[in-house]
Amino acid sequence: MAASAVPLFSTAPTNRLRHCPQLPVSRLPEIPRVASPCETLAPATRISLSAATAPTHLRSHRRPTSPPSAMASKATSAATAASGKQGLLVFDREEVLSVSLAKYTAELSEKFVRERGAFTVVLSGGSLIMSLRKLTESPYLESVDWAKWHVFWVDERVVPKDHEDSNYKLAFDGFLSKVSIPPGQVYAINDALSAEGAAEDYETALKHLVNVGVVAVSSVTGYPRFDLMLLGMGPDGHIASLFPGHPLLHVTEKWVTFIKDSPKPPPERITFTLPVINSSAYIAMVVTGAGKAGAVCKALGSEKSASDLLPVEMASLEDGEFTWFTDKAAVSMLQGKASV
Numbered sequence: 001m002a003a004s005a006v007p008l009f010s011t012a013p014t015n016r017l018r019h020c021p022q023l024p025v026s027r028l029p030e031i032p033r034v035a036s037p038c039e040t041l042a043p044a045t046r047i048s049l050s051a052a053t054a055p056t057h058l059r060s061h062r063r064p065t066s067p068p069s070a071m072a073s074k075a076t077s078a079a080t081a082a083s084g085k086q087g088l089l090v091f092d093r094e095e096v097l098s099v100s101l102a103k104y105t106a107e108l109s110e111k112f113v114r115e116r117g118a119f120t121v122v123l124s125g126g127s128l129i130m131s132l133r134k135l136t137e138s139p140y141l142e143s144v145d146w147a148k149w150h151v152f153w154v155d156e157r158v159v160p161k162d163h164e165d166s167n168y169k170l171a172f173d174g175f176l177s178k179v180s181i182p183p184g185q186v187y188a189i190n191d192a193l194s195a196e197g198a199a200e201d202y203e204t205a206l207k208h209l210v211n212v213g214v215v216a217v218s219s220v221t222g223y224p225r226f227d228l229m230l231l232g233m234g235p236d237g238h239i240a241s242l243f244p245g246h247p248l249l250h251v252t253e254k255w256v257t258f259i260k261d262s263p264k265p266p267p268e269r270i271t272f273t274l275p276v277i278n279s280s281a282y283i284a285m286v287v288t289g290a291g292k293a294g295a296v297c298k299a300l301g302s303e304k305s306a307s308d309l310l311p312v313e314m315a316s317l318e319d320g321e322f323t324w325f326t327d328k329a330a331v332s333m334l335q336g337k338a339s340v
């Protein structure tokens with residue numbers, strides 16, 4: 001992958017993107033569809049999608065933290081120091097995205113192993129796992145220091161680990177079984193417990209790993225600070241098991257909580273809370289396919305009202321680097337009026 005595949009970040013003001021049609025606060029399995037395309041993108045923030053294989057557009061959104069020139073020179077690599085940066089990568093197709101995602105993850109692995117002797121990685125379930133497949137191939141299969149990885153789940157369904165709905169099973173079959181991470185460093189939930197019990201048990205395990213220094217702590221928020229969260233987003237804008245309009249979005253007193261009425265089956269799940277997600281050092285938000293274009297459009301638009309934010313819009317790093325990995329289909333509602 002060419003050097004241009006490495007995320008770049010700028011500090012263009014967010015208000016140049018006009019708003020998308022409102023996504024209904026919906027409950028799966030009804031998948032929200034946005035009827036009309038996003039409104040026009042101002043020229044200065046056009047999304048440029050070319051036929052090149054490298055990511056073709058990078059822009060910032062939300063909370064610029066330093067002058068553009070300083071930011072641009074600071075943030076030329078996935079492995080630069082985190083400082084609240086935001087970026088969007090758009091790839092022609094998922095195949096190309098998966099190559100870049102592997103490089104990005106491998107670079108961060110190298111950085112954190114060098115700096116702190118461990119790499120704490122949080123996985124989601126869903127389509128994300130398939131997009132990690134290039135990590136299980138050469139050169140990463142041989143070059144990544146898998147022995148230093150510690151793997152967690154941002155959410156998990158309360159089902160046995162060999163159940164088709166298990167995020168652990170999905171990750172094991174598609175990723176973990178193909179790389180040499182020590183099994184003791186793969187932190188699955190206790191599937192013998194209730195949802196409440198499993199959430200509490202997982203939080204207790206995290207506290208132990210914080211105490212022994214495997215998991216870092218955010219000096220800004222005091223919550224655990226994972227090195228990298230590899231997240232997906234549902235068509236309704238949900239992340240982890242935090243769904244639009246659900247009270248769990250406002251839980252701050254717990255690191256891990258549970259849901260028994262998930263609008264997307266299965267109903268019982270555990271999930272990291274938003275403050276934990278937002279304390280990460282790096283987040284890769286991996287979103288592909290036209291079915292998610294409405295939520296992407298809303299999330300990357302600028303007109304926010306505090307009352308109707310999608311969960312994905314509430315993911316905002318306090319002191320880290322947030323990168324959207326998308327394909328053309330996922331940004332198609334942004335692309336509609338942009339010149340290419």
Ligand SMILES: O=C1O[C@H](COP(=O)(O)O)[C@@H](O)[C@H](O)[C@H]1O
Pocket residue numbers: 123124125126127128155156157167231232233234235238239240241264
């Ligand atoms: O239920 C879940 O859905 C989301 C999104 O999944 P996707 O297949 O649409 O990418 C996933 O990120 C989450 O971990 C999972 O439990």
